[in-house]
Structure formats: C-alpha cells, structure tokens
Amino acid sequence: MADENGGDGLFGSAEADYGWTQGSRAAEASSDVEILRRVWRNEKAAPEILPYEILLIQRIREQILLMEDTLSTFAGTSSDELTLSMYRMDIDRTTFLLRAYLRVRLQKIEQFAMHILRTEELWERLSQQEQDYVQRYIDILQKHMEQSVLSKLPFGYQSMLRQAMSSEEDDMIPEPALDTFVFCKSKGSIPSLQLDEKGDETVDLLSDDLYILRYRPIRRLLETDRIELV
Amino acid sequence: MAGQSNLQLSVFSAAEVEFLAEDEQIDIVPNVRMDTLHMICGDYGPFRPQIPVKVPLWLAIALKKRSKCRIQPPDWMTVEKLTQVLEDEREAPREFQPLPFHYVEISRLLFDHAREDISDPYLVRSLLEDIRDVRFHKVESGLENLSAKTHAVKLKNLAAMEVNIVRPFIVRALQCFYKHDSEELVKQSASEVESQAVSSDRVPRRTLRPR
Numbered sequence: 001m002a003d004e005n006g007g008d009g010l011f012g013s014a015e016a017d018y019g020w021t022q023g024s025r026a027a028e029a030s031s032d033v034e035i036l037r038r039v040w041r042n043e044k045a046a047p048e049i050l051p052y053e054i055l056l057i058q059r060i061r062e063q064i065l066l067m068e069d070t071l072s073t074f075a076g077t078s079s080d081e082l083t084l085s086m087y088r089m090d091i092d093r094t095t096f097l098l099r100a101y102l103r104v105r106l107q108k109i110e111q112f113a114m115h116i117l118r119t120e121e122l123w124e125r126l127s128q129q130e131q132d133y134v135q136r137y138i139d140i141l142q143k144h145m146e147q148s149v150l151s152k153l154p155f156g157y158q159s160m161l162r163q164a165m166s167s168e169e170d171d172m173i174p175e176p177a178l179d180t181f182v183f184c185k186s187k188g189s190i191p192s193l194q195l196d197e198k199g200d201e202t203v204d205l206l207s208d209d210l211y212i213l214r215y216r217p218i219r220r221l222l223e224t225d226r227i228e229l230v
Numbered sequence: 231m232a233g234q235s236n237l238q239l240s241v242f243s244a245a246e247v248e249f250l251a252e253d254e255q256i257d258i259v260p261n262v263r264m265d266t267l268h269m270i271c272g273d274y275g276p277f278r279p280q281i282p283v284k285v286p287l288w289l290a291i292a293l294k295k296r297s298k299c300r301i302q303p304p305d306w307m308t309v310e311k312l313t314q315v316l317e318d319e320r321e322a323p324r325e326f327q328p329l330p331f332h333y334v335e336i337s338r339l340l341f342d343h344a345r346e347d348i349s350d351p352y353l354v355r356s357l358l359e360d361i362r363d364v365r366f367h368k369v370e371s372g373l374e375n376l377s378a379k380t381h382a383v384k385l386k387n388l389a390a391m392e393v394n395i396v397r398p399f400i401v402r403a404l405q406c407f408y409k410h411d412s413e414e415l416v417k418q419s420a421s422e423v424e425s426q427a428v429s430s431d432r433v434p435r436r437t438l439r440p441r
C-alpha cells in the first residue's frame with residue numbers, strides 16, 4: 001500500500017501544479033498526455049513539419065521529471081512493488097510518446113532541412129534546439145557532399161542545390177508533398193470545404209466521420225485544430 | 231531512424247497503432263487493494279477487491295499479467311452483439327457498422343492476455359474474423375470507385391488498424407490520379423516540349439522525383 005503520509009500526497013501534487021490552460025488547445029478538457037498523443041499523430045501523418053508545441057512539451061517534461069523524482073524517494077520508503085511498477089510503466093509510456101514526437105520531427109527536419117531553412121513560415125515552427133540542429137545538419141551535409149562527390153563532378157554540376165548551372169532555380173531541394181492524401185477526422189461539422197483551387201469541388205465534413213482528403217486544402221484546418229489526422 | 235515506420239506512406243507501424251489502442255479505457259475487477267494511482271495519464275482507482283473500476287487497457291493488462299484482476303470484455307465483444315454486427319455488415323454493402331475505432335487491437339490484446347475472461351472465445355474470435363473479412367471486402371470493392379474525379383473519400387466507421395492497412399495503397403492510388411489529372415502538369419510538359427525544340431541544351435531540367 002502507498003505510504004500514508006508521503007507517497008499518495010506527493011503523487012497528487014504532480015498534477016495539480018500543471019494547469020494546461022495556457023496552451024492553444026485548451027478547448028477540450030483533456031490531459032496533456034492525450035493532447036500529446038493527438039499532436040504526435042498529426043505530426044506523423046502530416047507531410048510537412050507542424051508548429052512545435054513548446055508549452056505542451058515543457059509541461060510534459062516537467063511532469064515526467066517530477067514523477068521520476070517522486071518515484072525515487074518513494075522507492076526508498078515503500079516496498080509496494082505493484083504500485084511502483086505501475087507508476088514506472090506510466091512514466092515509460094509518456095517518455096516513449098515524447099521521444100516519438102521529437103523523433104518524427106527530427107526525421108522530417110533531416111529530410112527537408114534546406115527547404116525548412118529557406119521557408120520562413122516553416123523555420124518559425126521549429127524549437128530553438130531544432131533550429132540549431134538544422135544549421136549544423138546542413139553544414140555537415142554540405143561539407144560531406146562537397147568532399148565526397150560534388151568536387152569531383154565537372155564544372156557546372158557542383159551545386160548541392162541545382163541539377164546544373166543552366167537550371168533556372170534551385171531545383172534539387174526536397175520539399176514535402178503537400179498534394180498527398182491524408183486520413184482525417186473533423187472535430188465539428190465543416191460545411192462546404194473547398195477541395196480544389198477553382199472551388200468546383202466541395203465537401204461537407206461531418207463531425208467524427210473519417211475522410212481521405214488532399215492535405216493542402218485542410219492545412220489551415222489542422223493549424224486551427226478543427227481537424228485531426230489519423 | 232530506428233523505431234519509426236516509413237514516414238511517407240505507412241505513417242504508423244502496427245505496434246504504434248497498438249500503443250495508441252492501449253490507452254482506451256476498459257473495466258476490470260481487481261482482487262487486491264490498492265490506493266488511487268495519480269499518474270501522468272490520469273487518476274485511476276482506488277482499487278478494491280470485487281469492485282469494478284475503469285482503467286486504460288495497458289494498466290489492465292499489466293495487472294492481469296500479475297494476476298491482480300479480471301478484465302471485463304467490452305459490451306461489443308459478446309457473441310450476441312457481434313452476431314448482430316456481422317449480420318448488419320452483410321446487409322449494408324455500402325457502409326461500415328459502428329465499432330470502436332480500435333476494435334481490432336483491443337480484441338487482439340484481450341485474446342492474447344485475458345483469454346479466460348472472454349466468454350465463448352472461439353465463437354467471438356471467429357465472428358471478429360468474419361466481420362474483418364466482410365469489411366475488407368467492402369474496402370476492396372470501394373477501391374474500384376476511385377478515379378481522377380475523386381477529391382474526397384468518406385470512410386465512416388473504418389477502424390484504426392483497417393486504415394493503417396489500406397493507407398499505403400489508397401494514398402498511392404489517389405496521388406497518381408491527382409498527378410496525372412493535374413492540368414498544370416500537362417501544360418508544363420507541353421511547354422517543355424516546345425522549348426526543347428528551340429534549344430535542347432537549356433531546357434528546364436526534369437523535376438526530380440520527390441524523395
């Protein structure tokens with residue numbers, strides 16, 4: 001059993017201190033972990049990098065740290081293995097989710113580093129650490145490409161960004177395919193959503209139904225959290 | 231990167247979908263006393279012998295593995311309900327019957343870890359398999375309707391694991407339709423041919439396949 005004066009009370013405070021109202025996703029009463037789960041899903045399913053959830057990640061990190069702390073003090077005083085292992089699993093699951101989120105972002109960052117660096121809107125979506133990472137990643141990549149391949153190519157074909165000097169623009173920068181299709185669910189009903197540039201094609205989204213739509217037209221809905229990807 | 235599924239098309243690995251399903255709530259009947267657990271993912275308990283309590287599936291399975299509880303399979307996982315679902319599923323060829331979004335993973339996890347808590351496990355399992363087959367058949371015949379005119383596909387009640395299985399194929403197919411149907415691209419390639427005639431050396435290079 002949990003130790004009377006210490007354990008339970010300490011665990012209780014772990015949550016009380018962290019209101020999540022300051023976040024942009026305060027519309028629904030859900031726990032931070034639930035929000036992180038949704039954010040992770042969206043990040044995984046979206047072709048481009050999404051805004052970094054700075055406050056959410058900060059809160060999750062603090063909760064994990066606090067829980068770790070509490071557990072280590074608790075472990076010394078109590079012999080209730082069962083309770084301890086349940087708390088351990090909870091921490092492990094939350095940590096996994098946090099890592100998975102950060103990793104999927106890194107994966108996209110590596111894939112589209114140059115594009116992100118050159119697009120202000122995307123650049124702003126990165127955390128400070130991610131921005132540093134992009135800079136270093138590109139430096140290293142450039143150096144490596146030059147040393148191993150580019151310097152050995154004929155003049156005119158030595159750019160990392162252009163296929164040849166005659167290219168009119170930088171045409172060798174991988175960009176996310178925004179015209180891909182994604183599976184999504186809308187949170188409320190969204191009447192006559194425009195699906196193509198001309199406005200010929202529209203669809204009425206019903207709450208909680210599952211749709212496959214092109215990513216570009218629903219991009220803004222994802223930003224305002226009216227839709228989620230699955 | 232290790233541990234991540236192919237980002238482009240698969241999106242989630244089966245294990246990741248299962249991870250998400252493990253957060254669904256389920257009823258258990260504990261056989262031990264344990265105080266309320268104040269966890270990061272929420273508060274659960276208190277646990278009292280023979281008093282049912284709602285917990286996330288992962289917690290239920292963890293307790294079950296240590297023989298500290300009995301799991302109450304959800305209402306929809308009974309022979310009666312599933313027979314009805316199967317019947318409705320067969321009668322309505324154009325829609326999917328409502329089942330929990332994670333029904334595949336939940337039933338699978340319960341069969342793996344709490345088989346003795348399920349009544350009529352054989353029948354339940356075969357019903358679930360039949361339902362799965364009927365639903366996949368619908369998905370497959372639905373695929374025939376995909377065309378260049380497809381801007382939106384509605385798949386009401388399709389479940390998470392089903393989404394994950396059909397996703398790579400459907401997304402590839404829709405992408406191809408979209409690409410070949412796009413007028414801009416058609417025009418662009420036409421102008422490419424013209425400029426090629428003028429000076430074959432300075433044509434815009436073909437766009438590389440996106441990685």
